[in-house]
Amino acid sequence: MEALAVTVLEKLSSAAYKELEIIWNLKEDIERMKNTVSMIKAVLLDAEAKANNHQVSNWLEELKDVLYDADDLLDDFSVENLRRKVMAGKNIVKQTRFFFSKSNKVAYGLKLGHKMKEIQKRLDDIAKTKQALQLNDRPMENPIAYREQRQTYSFVSKDEVIGRDEEKRCIKSYLLDDNATNNVSIIPIVGIGGLGKTALAQLVYNDNDVQRYFELKMWVYVSDEFDIKKISREIVGDEKNSQMEQVQQQLRNKIQGKKFLLVLDDMWNEDRELWLKLKSLLMEGGKGSMVIVTTRSQTVAKITGTHPPLFLKGLDSQKSQELFSRVAFSVSKERNDLELLAIGRDIVKKCAGIPLAIRTIGSLLFSRNLGKSDWLYFKDVEFSKIDQHKDKIFAILKLSYDHLPSFLKKCFAYCSLFPKGFVFEKKTLIQLWAAEGFIQPSNDVRRVEDVGHEYFMSLLSMSFFQDITVDDCGDICNCKMHDLMHDLAQLMVGNEYVMAEGEEANIGNKTRFLSSHNALQFALTSSSSYKLRTFLLCPKTNASNYLRQSNVLSFSGLKFLRVLTLCGLNILAIPNSIEEMKHLRYIDLSKSIVLKDLPPGITSLQNLQTLKLSDCSELEILPENLNKSLRHLELNGCERLRCMPQGLVQLVNLQTLTLFVLNNRSTNVNELGELNNLRGRLEIKRLDFLRNAAAEIEFVKVLLEKEHLQLLELRWTYDEDFIEDFRHWSSLPKRVIQENKHRLEDEKILEGLQPHHSLQKLVIDGFCGKKLPDWIGNLSSLLTLEFHNCNGLTSLPEAMRNLVSLQKLCMYNCSLLEERYAKPYGQDWRKISRIRKVEILPMRPSLLKYFT
Incomplete structure (x- = not known):
């Protein structure tokens, strides 16, 4: 508020x-x-x-x-x-x-x-x-003061699970039993929410002994919807929404005769017949295959288990105190303060050994940087209220929410629009918060995205988010929310937020934020819908995803909409009437696989900050003169995009541009020269169209000032038509690329595309030159270096020894390098042997899987 x-x-x-x-x-x-x-x-x-x-x-x-x-x-x-x-x-x-x-x-x-x-x-x-x-x-509250109280974060990763060593040994003894007689055995892990059932399953799943023992490892988040087809599709990785008979056959083929480990996380189904149908599909696995089921229900454990269920209990007082100390204290001085420790022990007792409660309350105390008198007040006054609640764990989570500043409460509440188990992309979440105006402006030079990052890290450090994943650069990219936290978010939002599950949505005249799987028509024709600020439509994979033109036209009624997500829909066309939605800040049309263009009216949206078009595989052209307000333009996976729109150089606020495409009518990369706020990932495609201007490009250095770029992909067109028919691959001779007239041009082009030395990942694809430029050795922060289809490249430069941060080197279909750097007898293997991971393959791993 x-x-x-x-x-x-x-x-x-x-x-x-x-x-x-x-x-x-x-x-x-x-x-x-x-x-x-x-x-x-x-x-x-x-x-x-x-x-x-x-x-x-x-x-x-x-x-x-x-x-x-x-x-x-x-x-x-x-x-x-x-x-x-x-x-x-x-x-x-x-x-x-x-x-x-x-x-x-x-x-x-x-x-x-x-x-x-x-x-x-x-x-x-x-x-x-x-x-x-x-x-x-x-x-x-002063939001700046709140952020500046502490600059570190108390997040405890899943690899630091405390007090579950005995339980881990027990489960491992079942999993690694060479005397197992059943083809498939089931081990249930049972306990109330927040005890760490999923964390324990992750701990076991990622154990080195377990990883080596099983041929296949699979993980499926089940939750309260026990859909056999959906579970089967996730096991086999089917993205085509195949029929059930086809999915069953794929599942049998995948697991047949193989010893597998499958985790079914957060299972609620108590219908034994449904379970037996799924179990019958899994019986094709090899002898010794195992399924771990995590659940809150003893009935689920009874109908599934072939092993005695493991009933998870709360942590003992010593382990509880150890976990609390990790998250509540930042320095050894605090951990040795006997008075604080004594107060902490009294607080921990009320958490009943529940790890989620301990982390949440410890993180709260850590974030507020409170003194001893504040801790005493917290224990005697705030915590005394918890004793009055029947559900003490939920009351502890609510207490942590109550102590959030209002700007973080709004950000947390927004997450209620997404289903349980949803994988949040940190970058997207921050863009959504910004579009809704939740991020308060900074008094200094920080961007709104920087402040949004601090909001995210604050919520993460207080256990409102968990299960993070990191990208190649070591930055947090994804996270999840614990089911209890999701329940809390939904409880806090009231009728302001609606997540529609069925065919109809209960939209009142105070509803401002709506998400839906299939309540599209209702949402767009409701008399209350004109007050909506957010509309998120992410249909289930088994839903009919075609969006009729008549539905789109009714968007004009959503005149105050800030956020519009129509992800994964087969949208044939966006009408020009979208220009009437003049408050729009965020549009996500990702995975609209039949969309070929956008209407010119989209350039009239004066407030538009984010335009997501990732994996719009048929998109051919973008409208010219996009608005200067645009900060994020995501185009990765737009394989048919022919060229970049005119006026790109005017987008001085642009921070995200994932793809830049060249063609024979637009052979100039100079438009990138002024966009020095770009950060994250940039892919430049069809560099072969620059060959006629290679002499000029060599000295332009359009990327040199882009210090915030982390990942750069430089791609020339490479003819892969011969790969289309995989059945005849064995009859094709090994492809040998002779030195050709493009060698010198490509070397000049690559010289002119020198990035800033802070770059962390570089991919060079289809380069026809014999040698790399000297600037390669200046990339002091480079973590990953990849070469694809560089068959003219004869060697790596001596300056490679300067890449002290390099952790990963990949060479795919680089015939001359393949032999020279082969492990362990290649002529120059010793020059790269210090690099932690070296991968030399005849083609990209994503293609190689079709031939193995």
Whole structure:
């Protein structure tokens, strides 16, 4: 709530609105609204603390609704002003037409003034009621101070699971039993939520002995939907939504005669017949195959287990204290403070040995950097409330949520729109938070994405997220949310957020955020849908994914939408009427596999920050002159994209550009020269179109100033038509590329594409030169270096010895290098033997799997 009030106040106080005060003579209205919101904001903390009172709770709901409406109106105000400035630059005919249109200055001013007075009346009523409710002023949290209290994070990884050594040994003894008589045995792990069932299963699953013992290892998150087809598809990795008979056959072929380990995580199904149907599919496995089932239900353990179930208990007091100390204390001095330790022991006792509760409460104390008196208050006052709750574990999680600053509460609540077990991409989550205005502006030079990263890390460090994965550069890329945390998020959001599961969605007039698997038509035609700010549609894989044109056209009713996700739909076309959705900040059309182009109207979206088009495999062209507000343009997997749009050089705010495509009409990479804010990944394709201008490219150095790029892929076109028919592969001779006329051109091009020395991963594909440029040796931060289809390359430069950070070197279909650097007798093997991982293969691993 505070974050929303702050957003409204910031807009009312900004320079842009002062300008509009004059244009529409609204100075008094704006000043009055600002004063009223400021007065109400001052009592918000007190109101939220008294939210158990029904009247106060209703007051907060009414306030939230009017603040959303005020924010929508002010945003509309801003967009209209920006649109008028753009139109002012057009010719006089357009200006005249614009003046006599329905949205001319006079008409819009009257309409705006009427709406502001309407909202002001509602705010006045709310302000009067606050006195009757006896709400008092309280100072708000300072988000900057909150972040700066500690700069480290107390996150404990899954590899640091504490106090489960005995349980791990027990499960391993079952798994590694050479005397097993059954083809497939099932080991249930049973316990209440938060005990660490999944963490224990992960610990065993990733054990080196276990990894070596089983031919196949598979992991499926089941949750409360026991869909045999879905589980089978996940086991075999089927992405084509095949029929059940086909999936069954794929499953049998995959496991037949092989000793496998399968983890079925978080299983709730208590229907024995359903379980037996799945079990029958698994019986084709080799002797000694094992299934681990994690569940909260003893009934599930009874119907599945062939081994006695392992009933997980809480940690003992010593292990509980050890875990608490790891997350609550940052330095040895604190860990040796006897008074703090004694208080900590009393706090830990109330956690009943539940690891999730211990981590959550320890992380809370760590994040707030509290002194001894604060710890005592926390123990005697805050924790005393927990004893009054039947579900003490959930009460502990709720306590941690209550202590979040309001801006983090909004970010956490947003996660309720996604299903349990969902894999969150950190980058996407931050983009969504930014689009919704949840990220408060920084007082320094940090980007909104940097502040968003701090928000994410704060939630992670307090155990609101878990199960992280990292990318090749060691950065966190994905995470999950514990089921109990997901339950907490859904409990906290009320009717403001709706995650529709069935054919219909219960959308009220206060619903602002909606996600759906298949309630598309209802969502778009609902009379309440015009207030939506987020609409996420991610259909299930077995749903009909074709989006009818008539459905798309009804988007015009969602006029206040900030976030639109239509992911994995077979969208034939996006209508030009999307320009009416002028508040849009975020559009995700990823995996729209039949979409060929975008409407020109998308360039009219003055606020658009993120446009995701990844894996739109048929997309051929982008509209010209995309808006300067764009910060993230994701195009990876757009294999048919012919060229880049004109005006790319004007996108000075662009930070993400995953793909840059060249063609014979656009052979200039100079447009990249001004985009020095690019970061993350950049792939430049079809570099062979630069050969005619190789002499100029050699000295351009368009990538040299891009210090934030982490991953760079430089690709020339390589003819792989001969790979299409895999059946005749054995009859094809080994491909030998002779030195050709392109050698010198490619060497000059690569010389001109020198990246910044901070680059961490470099991929060079289809390069026809014989030698690499000297700048390779300057990449002091390089972790991974890959060469694909570089059959003219005769050797690696001596400067490779300067790459002290290099951890991985890959050579795929590089015929001359293959023999020279072969392990262990290759002529130059010793020059690269120090690198931790060297991979030399006749083709990329993704292709090699078809021939093995």
